[in-house]
Every structure is written in structure tokens, then in C-alpha cells.
Ligand SMILES: Nc1ncnc2c1ncn2[C@@H]1O[C@H](COP(=O)(O)OP(=O)(O)O)[C@@H](O)[C@H]1O
């Protein structure tokens with residue numbers, strides 16, 4: 210009702226809202242989100258990143274804005290501004306350093322409110338943040354399917370979802386489990402990003418094997434979507450990303466912009 | 469009340485119950501759980517593995533038992549038997565191939581029951597599975613802190629928790645967030661396992677850099693607990709583990725048994 214209209218109002222000047230998902234944690238979903246956002250900004254697009262991975266908010270730090278106090282105005286909350294003008298909103302800004310995201314739940318119903326409260330945070334990040342005019346708003350989802358239904362409900366104009374996977378069968382199975390739920394929520398798969406596709410050896414410089422498997426190819430075929438990029442694991446990029454400088458992802462952005 | 473007594477009764481013949489945790493997904497928590505269980509079984513211990521990571525149940529497959537139908541008897545549910553006689557219980561056995569774990573929640577309260585239902589599965593795996601006499605029951609927890617309070621409540625005799633981390637600052641921060649909650653729940657840190665500590669290059673054979681950082685050393689110092697093992701990423705071990713043969717972890721098991 211009223212909340213949906215508020216979100217719709219707030220996102221009126223956002224041309225495309227795109228979610229980034231993965232089947233399980235640790236495959237580089239935030240790394241890819243930050244790289245994609247940076248590459249789009251380098252191409253002159255106005256970009257926002259909403260970090261909806263509430264328990265492991267890592268995208269903000271990779272975009273060079275972590276722990277910043279958020280400014281609350283009359284008309285809403287100002288997002289933080291990262292490198293190249295990328296606008297960012299994340300629970301990373303709200304949690305005291307090192308504190309987990311914990312709700313003051315009524316003691317006896319400890320488990321009851323967690324899901325409801327988390328869906329509320331996503332709604333607030335969508336509806337109360339002053340995103341302004343954007344070409345692309347990337348929503349970095351938590352791994353799995355927890356926020357799909359809330360996202361589809363609040364953003365009926367969602368362009369679709371970019372799937373991040375590593376080559377392994379374990380990741381293939383985890384994504385397959387999630388894609389069924391995405392389809393049921395009416396969310397389109399825009400493309401697949403294969404990450405940790407081989408390892409750029411810090412000793413011999415060659416491309417060595419890391420994760421065996423062809424998850425990206427099988428997911429692309431099943432979803433009828435293109436592979437947007439295949440990114441190797443580069444130890445130098447890991448140091449840079451965890452230090453606030455997102456990896457170069459020119460190829461992925463070019464494929465993405467073409468969408 | 470009655471449920472706690474049921475769990476207590478069921479675990480009476482289990483000498484040590486140990487949880488395995490991580491701060492975020494993808495650091496190798498299940499890989500280490502399967503390797504630890506296998507190494508303990510090789511040392512002649514009777515071992516069980518309870519996969520409490522309901523949305524990404526991967527430990528069972530690494531122990532060579534996936535999708536097996538579970539046998540329900542009058543006195544309880546029979547666990548599956550993996551390599552070297554390791555007893556295993558996992559939602560992997562309950563989910564139809566490729567289906568996500570989804571609850572038939574009342575439509576309007578979609579978020580409300582998820583937490584309560586998930587805590588119920590952990591209680592059932594503890595109280596209704598015929599674990600029998602075990603030297604060690606390993607509980608592979610989901611990443612983060614969600615099940616801590618339920619575990620501490622149902623297993624007051626819990627020996628403690630083994631923390632799995634990769635070297636990165638991101639993993640350090642994620643584990644630090646979780647350790648505060650473990651401390652509040654009265655759970656002791658038994659030791660730290662550093663995983664993906666360097667990469668055994670499939671081309672030049674040398675140990676090359678993978679994740680920069682010293683998370684394991686800092687966590688061990690803060691928790692006053694030993695580093696049980698430091699395991700490099702070995703592409704051959706990844707292929708084996710995803711195919712049902714857990715990695716050799718002799719060093720970790722020896723340090724663990726010594727606990
Ligand atoms: N292609 C890559 N090259 C180098 N480091 C990477 C790459 N992809 C991910 N990483 C690193 O791996 C870790 C996990 O990535 P992250 O984006 O946090 O995963 P997720 O969001 O899927 O949990 C981070 O430390 C990140 O910097």
C-alpha cells in the first residue's frame with residue numbers, strides 16, 4: 210500500500226534497478242557488484258549501490274566508503290559517496306565497529322521477528338534513501354533467496370538479476386536452488402558472471418586451475434542468458450578490493466551496458 | 469522443558485559435541501568439517517556430523533552421502549553412514565534434488581516463521597536422530613550467529629566451537645562480529661583453523677599467495693585459543709571434496725584430538 214508507493218516515488222528517477230545475487234556466500238558477489246559499479250561509473254553512468262546483504266555488508270568497503278556516519282535530512286537519508294561518485298547505502302554505516310546486526314527481539318519470540326525486521330531494512334533503504342537521478346541502481350542481495358519476494362514486491366519495475374557464480378558444482382547446485390524461486394517471483398536473469406575462473410599465479414604468472422567445473426556455462430544455457438564476464442582470481446585485486454579499490458571490470462561493464 | 473530433556477537423553481552417549489563455525493560463507497567451513505570428521509575417523513574415533521547449515525547443506529556430499537533416503541524407525545531417524553563409518557544427518561537428504569529449503573509459511577506472515585522453523589530443524593536433528601555412542605559429534609553451523617542461542621540452549625554440555633577463517637580482513641571482521649555473540653551465549657572457542665592459506669599452484673607447484681592478511685593469528689590471540697591447522701587451497705582437494713572424498717587433515721585432527 211503506502212510503503213510501496215513511497216518506494217515507487219523514490220525510485221522514479223532511477224532508470225534501471227538491477228539485483229546481484231549468488232547461491233552461496235564467498236563466491237565474490239560483492240567483489241563483482243563493486244567492480245561493476247565502478248566500471249559503469251567510469252563509462253559515465255550515474256550509479257548507486259544498495260548493500261542488502263545485511264549480515265555481511267562488504268560492498269561499501271570495496272567502494273571505499275566504510276563506517277561513514279549517514280546524514281539524515283527532512284526529505285530522507287543521504288547515501289555515502291564512493292569513488293567516481295558512486296552512491297552507496299549499507300548497514301555497514303549503521304553497525305558499531307565489529308558489532309553484529311542484532312535485533313532487540315522480544316526474548317521469548319527470539320526467532321520470530323528477524324525476517325520481518327530484515328525485510329523492513331530493505332524497504333527503508335529503497336524508500337527512504339535520497340538516491341536522486343540514477344542510470345543504474347545495483348542491489349547487492351544476501352546469498353540465497355531470502356529477499357527475492359520482498360524485492361519483487363517493492364520494485365515491480367526491477368530490470369532483472371545478475372547471477373554471480375564460481376565454476377564448482379556446489380555453486381551450480383546452490384544457484385539452481387535459487388533460480389527456481391526467482392522465476393516464481395517473476396524475476397528475469399539478465400546474465401551470469403563467472404568469478405574465480407582460474408588463478409593468476411603470483412609466482413609463475415600463468416593462469417592455473419582453481420575451481421573445477423562449468424557452472425557458468427550450464428546456468429547460462431538453462432536461463433537463456435549470456436555470460437557477461439569470466440573473471441580470474443587475482444591476489445593483487447583481492448588486496449585492492451579489501452582496501453577500498455574495486456577491481457577493473459571493463460569487459461563485464463561493456464557487456465552489461467549493452468543489455 | 470520436555471524437548472531439552474529429549475535432546476539430553478539422545479546425546480547421553482556422545483562424549484564431545486563440538487560446533488564448527490565461520491563468520492561468512494565460502495571460507496571452507498564444510499570442507500574443514502568433512503576433513504576433520506574423516507581424519508578423526510581414521511584415528512579410530514566414532515564420529516557424527518550434523519549439517520545445521522540448512523540452506524547450503526554441503527558437508528554430506530563431501531562425506532560421500534548425498535540425497536540418501538533417510539530411514540525412520542520407531543525410536544528415531546537413522547543417520548546416513550559415510551566413508552569410514554562417519555554418521556551424517558543433513559537437510560540434503562530431505563530436499564528434492566535442486567529444491568530450495570522453503571517453508572509453507574502463512575502467506576501474509578511470510579517472514580515470521582522462518583527463524584522458528586529453522587531452530588526446530590536443529591532441535592529435531594539433535595533430539596530425533598539415533599546418533600548412538602559417539603566420541604565426537606561435529607555440528608556444522610550456518611555462517612554467522614543465527615543458531616548459537618538455540619545450540620547453547622539445547623546442548624548445555626557443548627564442548628565449544630572451532631572457528632574456520634580465511635586470512636582476509638573481511639573474514640576477520642565477520643568472525644569478530646560472531647565471536648561476541650558466542651561469548652554472550654557462553655560458548656568457548658576451542659581453536660582456529662586457517663583455510664585457503666596460500667595456493668598450491670597447479671602449474672609451477674609452488675605455494676603462491678591467495679588471500680592477504682593475518683586473520684587467524686589475530687583471532688587466536690583475541691580468543692586465547694590455538695591455531696589448530698593452516699590449510700592451503702589445493703585444486704586437487706577441491707575436485708575430490710566436491711566429488712565425495714574429504715581432504716586429508718591429519719595435522720588438524722592430531723591438534724584437535726589433543727584438545
Ligand atoms: N576475482 C577475484 N580476484 C581476487 N579476489 C577476489 C575475487 N573475487 C572475490 N575476491 C575476494 O574474495 C573474497 C570474497 O568475496 P566477496 O565479494 O566478499 O564474496 P561474497 O560477496 O560472495 O560473499 C573477498 O576478500 C574478495 O576481495
Ligand SMILES: Nc1ncnc2c1ncn2[C@@H]1O[C@H](COP(=O)(O)OP(=O)(O)O)[C@@H](O)[C@H]1O
Pocket residue numbers: 233234235377379490492493494495496497498499500526663664699700701702703705706707709710
Ligand atoms: N583448502 C581447500 N582446498 C581446496 N578446496 C577447498 C579448500 N577449502 C574449501 N575448498 C572448496 O571451496 C568451496 C567452498 O568450500 P565450503 O566448505 O563449501 O565453504 P563454506 O562451507 O564455508 O561455505 C568448495 O568447493 C570446497 O571444495
Ligand SMILES: [Zn+2]
Pocket residue numbers: 410411412413414415417669670671672673674676
Ligand atoms: Zn604458479
